[in-house]
Amino acid sequence: MKRSCGLALISSTLALCAAAPVSASAAQPGDPPDGISKIETVVVIFAENRAFDNLYGHFPGAEGIDKASPESLQQRDRDGSVLSELPPVWDGLTAKGVTPPVTQAMTEHLPNAPFTVNDAKGFNVPLNVITHDLWHRYYQNQMQINGGKNDMFVAWGDSGAMPMSNWDTSKGDMWAVAQKYVLADHFFMGGFGGSFFNHQWLICACAPYYADADKNPAKPSIAVTDASGTALKVADNSPKSARDGIPKFVSDGNLTPDFYAVNTMQPPYQPSGNDPAPGGDPRLADPGKPTTLPPQTEPTIGDMLSLKHVSWAWYSGAWQYTLEHGNHTPIPNFQYHHQPFNYYANFAPGTEARHEHLRDAGLGGVSFIQAIDDGVLPQVSFYKPQGNLNEHSGYADIQAGDHHIADVVAHLEKSPQWPHMLVVVTYDENGGIWDHVAPPKGDRWGPGTRIPAIIISPFAKHGYVDHTPYDTTSILRFITERFELPVLHGIVVRDKAVAAHGEPPLGDLTGGLDLN
Amino acid sequence: MDADRIVALVTAGGIELTDRRRNASNDGWSLSFANGATVEVGDDGSARIGGKGAKAVARLLDPPAAPRNA
Numbered sequence: 001m002k003r004s005c006g007l008a009l010i011s012s013t014l015a016l017c018a019a020a021p022v023s024a025s026a027a028q029p030g031d032p033p034d035g036i037s038k039i040e041t042v043v044v045i046f047a048e049n050r051a052f053d054n055l056y057g058h059f060p061g062a063e064g065i066d067k068a069s070p071e072s073l074q075q076r077d078r079d080g081s082v083l084s085e086l087p088p089v090w091d092g093l094t095a096k097g098v099t100p101p102v103t104q105a106m107t108e109h110l111p112n113a114p115f116t117v118n119d120a121k122g123f124n125v126p127l128n129v130i131t132h133d134l135w136h137r138y139y140q141n142q143m144q145i146n147g148g149k150n151d152m153f154v155a156w157g158d159s160g161a162m163p164m165s166n167w168d169t170s171k172g173d174m175w176a177v178a179q180k181y182v183l184a185d186h187f188f189m190g191g192f193g194g195s196f197f198n199h200q201w202l203i204c205a206c207a208p209y210y211a212d213a214d215k216n217p218a219k220p221s222i223a224v225t226d227a228s229g230t231a232l233k234v235a236d237n238s239p240k241s242a243r244d245g246i247p248k249f250v251s252d253g254n255l256t257p258d259f260y261a262v263n264t265m266q267p268p269y270q271p272s273g274n275d276p277a278p279g280g281d282p283r284l285a286d287p288g289k290p291t292t293l294p295p296q297t298e299p300t301i302g303d304m305l306s307l308k309h310v311s312w313a314w315y316s317g318a319w320q321y322t323l324e325h326g327n328h329t330p331i332p333n334f335q336y337h338h339q340p341f342n343y344y345a346n347f348a349p350g351t352e353a354r355h356e357h358l359r360d361a362g363l364g365g366v367s368f369i370q371a372i373d374d375g376v377l378p379q380v381s382f383y384k385p386q387g388n389l390n391e392h393s394g395y396a397d398i399q400a401g402d403h404h405i406a407d408v409v410a411h412l413e414k415s416p417q418w419p420h421m422l423v424v425v426t427y428d429e430n431g432g433i434w435d436h437v438a439p440p441k442g443d444r445w446g447p448g449t450r451i452p453a454i455i456i457s458p459f460a461k462h463g464y465v466d467h468t469p470y471d472t473t474s475i476l477r478f479i480t481e482r483f484e485l486p487v488l489h490g491i492v493v494r495d496k497a498v499a500a501h502g503e504p505p506l507g508d509l510t511g512g513l514d515l516n
Numbered sequence: 517m518d519a520d521r522i523v524a525l526v527t528a529g530g531i532e533l534t535d536r537r538r539n540a541s542n543d544g545w546s547l548s549f550a551n552g553a554t555v556e557v558g559d560d561g562s563a564r565i566g567g568k569g570a571k572a573v574a575r576l577l578d579p580p581a582a583p584r585n586a
Binding site: 090091095096097132133135158159194220221246254263264265266272273274275289290291326327329333335336337392393394395396 | 520524525527528529530531532534535536537548549550551552567568569571572575576578
């Protein structure tokens, strides 16, 4: 992997740069990839909660379910034995209110194997139906991955057979986009667990921190782990078998024992799930609530872009609507913890940075689409679809998000900025859903389970499946190299950890591009 | 309805549990969810729903069918 080193913050990186001989005629280690400056506009679209095999498990040329070993297709019980059958989907496969429902009883006695939800010979649930959500949490994700065997997704989930579900999306809009451009089939979520944590990894490559958590109301949210430090301590009254019920833990909290926030906490600023303190600043969330995360101060990719005077914005669907009218379900179902910059002091209410960079994408993304059509996107844009369009299990279906994101891509293809554009469509995390490929061994925080990623650009290798190993921080790698930014510390740590495990380096997305 | 049952129904609807603790009077559980809803669950089976996301949580719980203190 190549790496910009012009302004690297890390002393070891600086030393490497200084030691490298300089040649005007040949690329050197550390140089940005040739031709990378042809990309002038970067757009990142961040959908929700789908594993690679869940949507693209049968994509031609990709490492999908068809290529999985028989062992990797089987789930094990909590004692390590192979399950004779999958447990039922507790409380049913379809979301509350769906008619006709797929009840728990209808999911009894499924074979111990993946199953396709919209299989006409099976449950025959179409892509526009909302289904049961699944645990997608930091420690459970590591327990489910089980050292890369991926055979404990059912055992350490809360939804019975549901982790083994997948969909035939071959008629979907984004499938066609993936066929036209590049599907990355070894792209992994940057951090273990859920949306809160993986949005942090998208912008910061870091774990948020809650100082002195043991001395304030957040104390009961500190997780209790076993001796490994990577798994929760199982409670004495936990069902012994996955067939008998959902596991119980001594403390399944949001904070690690050393106070890093790894599961969902609320932003300290509105819009937040937590109201302002009584009589307090209405722009803030009540800091006395145990789920309010204190403002964060780690550098983000936004800070790095601003440092180099590169224009950028986080476009959030229904942001202004929620600020003005409050949230509503099922539409827009704004998600507070999907707005990562809203956790950072540098983007606090009243700051110029917030006004400039945290933008309303409008209801249904209309303002973002208008910016696309007008050709006025900043050099780097992140787009977060509103809740009902993000494909998250439990409250959103796949089809609505698939249509919406494909529509956004269609607008991007027609934008005046398209000739020099790179678009990455990916998911924040796997949503608790099984995938058969072992994640690269990295650092304490990830990478986690494999997720879909589609690389779209006039410079994309059209009709290509890119097998390069990537994770969410690969997006940051590309942005860092393209705009010659200081390297975020978490990326340096991740790269060293991956190398120490003898894993191939994580790429910078240029494996899917032809820039020459 | 006990706390485990409420957590199971709400999280199945895509609303993540963000905090669970015994209440100050030690006669029930205080639950917080990612959409801002809170549920006070008594050991006697009573439930009171509040916070920003109360309506969405109430729809997932049956009974109670509607927020009581939203």
